[in-house]
Amino acid sequence: MSAELFFGLLAPTIVDGLSIGLMYAVIALGYTMVYGVLEFINFAHSEIFMVGAVIGVELLTAVLIPTGLHPVFQLIIAIVVAAGAAGILAVAVERFAYRPLRVRNAPKLVPLISAIGMSLLLIDVMRLILNPANPNRPFPSGGSFDFFTQTINLGFVSINYKTMTVFVVVMLMLAGLVYLVNYTNLGRGIRAVAQDQSTSSLMGINVSNIIVITFFIGGALGGVAGVLYALKYGVASPVMGFIPGLKAFTAAVLGGIGSIPGAVVGGIILGLLETFAGTYLPLMTNDQIGTEYKDIVAFGLLIVILIFKPAGLLGKAVAEKV
Amino acid sequence: MKKRYLGLAVLAALAMGAEAQNKGVIKIASQTPLSGGQSKLGVAISNGVRLAVDDEGKLITSLGFRLEYAPFDDQAKAEQGVANANRMINDGDILGVVGHLNSGVAIPSSEVYARVSLPAVSPANTNPLVTDRKSTVNVMSRICGRDDVQGPAGADYVIDTLKAKKIYVINDKTAYGEGLAAAFAARAKAKGASTTEIGIEASERDFATILNRAVAEKPDVVYYAGIYDQAGPLLKQMRARSINVPFVGGDGLDGSDLQALGGSMKNVFFTTTAVPLSSLPAARGFAQRYNSKFNVAAEGYAAYGYDAARVIIRAIAAAAKGNKNNKPSRESVAAEVRKVKFQGITGAISFNNRGDLPVAKYVIVAAQDNYDDNKVSKIVSVAAPTPDLK
Numbered sequence: 107m108s109a110e111l112f113f114g115l116l117a118p119t120i121v122d123g124l125s126i127g128l129m130y131a132v133i134a135l136g137y138t139m140v141y142g143v144l145e146f147i148n149f150a151h152s153e154i155f156m157v158g159a160v161i162g163v164e165l166l167t168a169v170l171i172p173t174g175l176h177p178v179f180q181l182i183i184a185i186v187v188a189a190g191a192a193g194i195l196a197v198a199v200e201r202f203a204y205r206p207l208r209v210r211n212a213p214k215l216v217p218l219i220s221a222i223g224m225s226l227l228l229i230d231v232m233r234l235i236l237n238p239a240n241p242n243r244p245f246p247s248g249g250s251f252d253f254f255t256q257t258i259n260l261g262f263v264s265i266n267y268k269t270m271t272v273f274v275v276v277m278l279m280l281a282g283l284v285y286l287v288n289y290t291n292l293g294r295g296i297r298a299v300a301q302d303q304s305t306s307s308l309m310g311i312n313v314s315n316i317i318v319i320t321f322f323i324g325g326a327l328g329g330v331a332g333v334l335y336a337l338k339y340g341v342a343s344p345v346m347g348f349i350p351g352l353k354a355f356t357a358a359v360l361g362g363i364g365s366i367p368g369a370v371v372g373g374i375i376l377g378l379l380e381t382f383a384g385t386y387l388p389l390m391t392n393d394q395i396g397t398e399y400k401d402i403v404a405f406g407l408l409i410v411i412l413i414f415k416p417a418g419l420l421g422k423a424v425a426e427k428v
Numbered sequence: 429m430k431k432r433y434l435g436l437a438v439l440a441a442l443a444m445g446a447e448a449q450n451k452g453v454i455k456i457a458s459q460t461p462l463s464g465g466q467s468k469l470g471v472a473i474s475n476g477v478r479l480a481v482d483d484e485g486k487l488i489t490s491l492g493f494r495l496e497y498a499p500f501d502d503q504a505k506a507e508q509g510v511a512n513a514n515r516m517i518n519d520g521d522i523l524g525v526v527g528h529l530n531s532g533v534a535i536p537s538s539e540v541y542a543r544v545s546l547p548a549v550s551p552a553n554t555n556p557l558v559t560d561r562k563s564t565v566n567v568m569s570r571i572c573g574r575d576d577v578q579g580p581a582g583a584d585y586v587i588d589t590l591k592a593k594k595i596y597v598i599n600d601k602t603a604y605g606e607g608l609a610a611a612f613a614a615r616a617k618a619k620g621a622s623t624t625e626i627g628i629e630a631s632e633r634d635f636a637t638i639l640n641r642a643v644a645e646k647p648d649v650v651y652y653a654g655i656y657d658q659a660g661p662l663l664k665q666m667r668a669r670s671i672n673v674p675f676v677g678g679d680g681l682d683g684s685d686l687q688a689l690g691g692s693m694k695n696v697f698f699t700t701t702a703v704p705l706s707s708l709p710a711a712r713g714f715a716q717r718y719n720s721k722f723n724v725a726a727e728g729y730a731a732y733g734y735d736a737a738r739v740i741i742r743a744i745a746a747a748a749k750g751n752k753n754n755k756p757s758r759e760s761v762a763a764e765v766r767k768v769k770f771q772g773i774t775g776a777i778s779f780n781n782r783g784d785l786p787v788a789k790y791v792i793v794a795a796q797d798n799y800d801d802n803k804v805s806k807i808v809s810v811a812a813p814t815p816d817l818k
Contacts, residue, residue, distance in 0.1 A: 257670070388626065
């Protein structure tokens with residue numbers, strides 16, 4: 107491989123790795139926050155992400171485009187509505203599928219199975235709603251939405267507006283979340299419940315409310331990520347959640363499940379790992395190992411990292427609560 | 429409203445029962461994806477079969493049988509196709525199958541059909557191995573072309589007409605995509621072009637890695653061997669990175685979702701063995717009846733589903749006549765399939781001894797922003813190659 111090709115690909119690879127990694131990070135936050143308060147993996151989260159994407163795309167296509175607003179405003183409205191709807195859905199899933207199990211003190215594996223069931227149910231319900239014969243929903247393009255296909259040339263790399271949008275929205279959301287969790291009463295409540303539910307309730311914190319709010323925030327983040335994903339990759343569909351969901355879950359575990367900064371670090375590392383593997387492996391092996399092996403390499407490295415840091419990069423190995 | 433339909437159905441069932449003279453039921457099955465991202469093509473084929481059963485079912489019912497159509501959903505997944513195939517071979521009434529859409533599903537499923545000599549006629553599977561295997565050579569036939577012709581036909585077009593010297597070849601790692609890409613690349617290299625060959629999982633929607641490299645390597649043409657549900661996002665992301673060179677593919681791009689998902693169709697071409705309905709004068713009536721029955725325009729392989737079902741119906745009727753008008757065995761239907769000869773709406777239909785059309789048509793289509801406006805830029809007729817059976 108020529109040095110010119112190697113260095114020429116470096117900057118775009120970093121940009122793409124960061125943008126997909128940040129998206130994994132936002133989805134991973136939904137897994138990690140719920141795990142933080144309930145020690146339970148909400149496998150239906152990937153479908154909350156999907157529902158957010160579909161709602162955003164449908165809203166844009168059916169309602170917002172005919173208004174003729176500037177595409178940026180349209181996107182903002184779509185993101186806000188999708189976030190709200192996804193948050194409400196996450197709360198509903200908690201209310202009907204998980205809480206009944208929790209109040210009956212079901213073993214921890216049981217809600218895990220309901221979560222998987224919920225995930226399948228949401229996929230098929232969405233398929234029915236969207237018409238099973240043609241469930242793909244393209245993100246709007248052409249017309250005023252050509253706005254997002256423009257690129258900014260920074261000299262060493264050119265970034266298109268879609269990727270820029272992902273960066274900006276994700277950064278805003280992360281900043282908002284950090285503020286909320288660390289500097290507000292609500293955030294203190296979430297952290298307290300994550301540490302010890304029964305003591306927090308003795309201190310006057312309404313644990314059930316905190317759990318509902320956590321699901322709402324996690325779901326809303328997933329919904330935003332869904333709209334961004336549809337914007338970047340051009341399509342929303344009922345089955346779109348599986349792979350990003352799996353990878354975001356992996357990112358959460360890599361960063362240390364239950365840790366908010368861990369989810370962000372884990373997402374970015376996973377995104378960079380797989381993008382670098384996909385770009386450089388074929389070049390370095392003279393196409394003997396192709397791009398399709400990128401996940402194998404990324405996940406292989408992940409196993410190695412977890413061997414040395416079994417609690418994840420930023421997770422703490424804690425003794426089981428008694 | 430519902431009650432009225434119910435009443436009609438009961439009447440129809442009674443009428444059919446009277447006609448059936450108790451010779452029993454004969455079923456024609458189909459296997460295509462009826463759900464999931466590729467269902468648009470799959471449903472079109474299934475609709476075609478349904479129409480054929482309506483139109484020509486009397487060839488069988490007039491012999492005293494009741495004819496039923498059993499559509500199966502293979503979800504474009506090999507394991508689902510095989511599971512369905514196992515159910516089919518255990519239903520003795522199923523005497524013929526129309527299927528599949530995906531070569532990767534057709535190949536393992538036909539191994540199951542072959543166990544009981546259940547004949548299958550494929551409307552759309554272009555991988556050479558669909559008919560080139562010793563184990564299934566007696567049961568598997570097809571009324572479309574082959575990738576070892578389709579790939580080279582695409583390469584000829586890309587090099588002779590589009591004047592490409594450097595080609596970026598992407599395949600989706602399925603039996604169809606890998607086979608088509610290999611046939612394309614072999615011909616392109618033989619004609620002196622240089623190729624970069626890349627595989628990407630069919631479920632992948634993030635093409636950053638392969639597209640960054642395409643930006644750096646500056647190919648003259650990007651060739652993609654796979655299905656439209658991936659091609660659409662790939663094309664969109666390609667154009668977003670200002671890779672504006674021609675995008676060329678195989679018959680997997682023949683579906684209106686390519687337009688819906690891929691954005692502008694400027695500089696997009698594909699080869700197909702499914703001649704568009706607009707270029708099939710014999711299919712005009714079919715298109716109208718299809719439209720009025722299913723309330724959607726016929727696209728992709730719909731007409732091929734129709735003709736494939738007609739092959740099965742004729743073979744069953746011929747086999748039954750050879751069996752003194754009694755229910756024929758699956759072996760005899762499989763043997764009759766190879767003797768079928770008629771003028772279908774997709775062209776003249778007959779089979780060589782391995783189940784290929786002796787001469788198949790291959791079309792190069794210039795895609796347009798509206799699927800129905802897709803332009804045929806060239807039609808070539810090529811005799812089927814007959815490599816050694818595997």
